[in-house]
Amino acid sequence: MTFEPGKAGFDKAEFEKVVxxxxxxxxxxTIRSGKAWLVGFSEEAYGERFGG
Numbered sequence: 001m002t003f004e005p006g007k008a009g010f011d012k013a014e015f016e017k018v019v020x021x022x023x024x025x026x027x028x029x030t031i032r033s034g035k036a037w038l039v040g041f042s043e044e045a046y047g048e049r050f051g052g
Contacts, residue, residue, distance in 0.1 A: 003015045019039045021027040027040040033049055 001018060003018075004010060005012075005015070019026055029038075029041060031038045036049065038045055038049060
């Protein structure tokens, strides 16, 4: 799932529901790559971002 906070239609509540874990922190793993953040594990997203 991709979110673009600066764009029209951004739903902050949905974003928080997806990226915040039960502890109240960002889900693990969280990786910053350039301007993008990958939150949680997705083999597909990692492959797209890191060419794997």
